Amino acid sequence: MRAFGVGPGAVISLTSSVLHHGLVANFASNGTRRRIGALLVTFSAVMLALVACTNSDFNLTKEDAYGTWRAGSGLPTTLELATDGTFQATAWPVSVGCDGDPPATAKELRGTETIDFSGTWEEGAYAASPNEITLTPAPESPCGTPWIDADLRSEDGVLYTCTKLDTPIDLASAENWFILYRSTPEATPDSGRCFNY
Structure with a gap:
């Protein structure tokens, strides 16, 4: 899916029409046309960047979450999400949602205390967005x-x-997230991870 549902060709076509056939061609002097043309070219470049910046799937389902997830940033964590709604977390950093204060970056999690625990999971349990998973640790869990x-x-x-x-979310970058991947984990997360929505 592309941002705004607009392809690159539409942006270029719109800019060309405005420059050669629209208001700019009919009512502006040559100097004004050049300035407006430069502005429209800049606008087109920004729109192309927005249109082409990501290929994100906004319609994930519970089935997309099934399987084994592995932490990035050189962390040993794995999370197994089973089809029966149960999960098993292995080498999970205690400071990520369990106890204590989380650090500012994923790299700071290296070498910190980890635990193994299990429980149940579901899609979008406590959030407005269905594109969220919620882990509910078992009552006897160390988490x-x-x-x-x-x-x-x-x-x-x-x-x-x-x-x-x-x-704080307004100061965060990709390194300020604990990221699990269902495929090969990234040692250094792509700078756009966790910010594409």
């Missing part, structure tokens, strides 16, 4: 929280989840 939420994303064929660490 001391009622639930952990993660945004479920698919971008350019890469399925991943995002759980924000301790950084």
